[in-house]
Amino acid sequence: MKKKDIWISLAIIAASVAVIHYYTQGKGYIEIDTGGTDATLQLRSSLFGNTTISSGAGSAEVRAIIHRPRHLRMATKHDGHNYQIDSDGPWGSLSKINVKKNVTTSLRCGPPFVIKPNIHNNGNRILIDFAIFGQAGEQYRKYALKNNQTISGARLRIIDEAGNVLETSKFQYG
Numbered sequence: 001m002k003k004k005d006i007w008i009s010l011a012i013i014a015a016s017v018a019v020i021h022y023y024t025q026g027k028g029y030i031e032i033d034t035g036g037t038d039a040t041l042q043l044r045s046s047l048f049g050n051t052t053i054s055s056g057a058g059s060a061e062v063r064a065i066i067h068r069p070r071h072l073r074m075a076t077k078h079d080g081h082n083y084q085i086d087s088d089g090p091w092g093s094l095s096k097i098n099v100k101k102n103v104t105t106s107l108r109c110g111p112p113f114v115i116k117p118n119i120h121n122n123g124n125r126i127l128i129d130f131a132i133f134g135q136a137g138e139q140y141r142k143y144a145l146k147n148n149q150t151i152s153g154a155r156l157r158i159i160d161e162a163g164n165v166l167e168t169s170k171f172q173y174g
Contacts (some may be wrong), residue, residue: 006053006092015085019137020143025037025063025064025065026063026064026100026101026102027061027062027063027064027101027102028061028062028063028064028099028100028101028103028104028105029059029061029062029099029103029104029105030043030053030059030060030062030067030097030099030104030105030106030107031058031059031060031104031105031106031107032053032054032055032106032107032109033106033107033108033109034055034057034074034075034108034109034110034111035110035111035112036077037052037055037074037110037111038054038055038056038074038075038076039055039072039073039074039075039109039110040052040053040054040055040072040073040075040170041053041054041069041071041072041107041109042069042070042071042072042155043062043067043068043069043070044067044068044070044099050070051067052144056102059104062099063099063104064099064100064101064103065099066097066098066099067092067096067097067099068091068095068096068097069089069094069095069097069138070088071086071087071088072086072087072088072094072109072110072138073085073087074086074087074110074111074134074140081146081147082145082146082147082148083144083145083146084103084144084145084148085113085132085140085141085143085144085145086140086141087134087138087139087140087141088141089138089139090137090138090139091136091137091139092133092136092137092138092139093136093137094107094109094132094136094137096140108135108136109135109136109138110134110135111135112135113132113133113134113136114132114134115130115131115132115133116130116131116133117129117130118130118131128156130142130154154170155168155169155170156168156169156170
């Protein structure tokens with residue numbers, strides 16, 4: 001046999017094994033629990049495939065494999081306004097979502113959010129930054145949208161032990 005024929009035969013065998021493996025994979029389910037907030041989670045489920053799951057749709061059927069998140073969007077309405085915050089990672093405990101055959105995997109993410117300050121002493125300046133985390137340890141962008149407009153910078157108050165306000169300021173983006 002020629003080398004070319006051997007390579008073609010190996011490629012056909014490999015493609016057949018991949019197709020058989022794909023179709024023999026079982027199905028499982030994922031549900032998202034966000035405590036009433038609307039969530040849309042985009043998963044990277046294979047080399048070329050993505051799956052999108054919404055919190056209000058109940059359990060979504062997916063392949064029984066390990067999924068990795070790509071994007072998470074939280075949206076809610078409050079006092080007639082639409083609010084939205086997005087995450088592109090890091091993902092905390094959502095980094096590997098192991099879905100087993102015929103089992104529903106429940107994901108708890110989103111609110112209540114925890115805002116953690118990062119304080120750096122840079123000589124005569126103190127730099128204060130923050131990070132926003134959800135229930136699963138997923139980190140969100142530092143800004144949110146209100147009616148599709150970026151909400152102006154977060155405010156900061158520095159208070160001493162007695163409760164006196166020492167400094168009031170606003171975070172600057174960039």
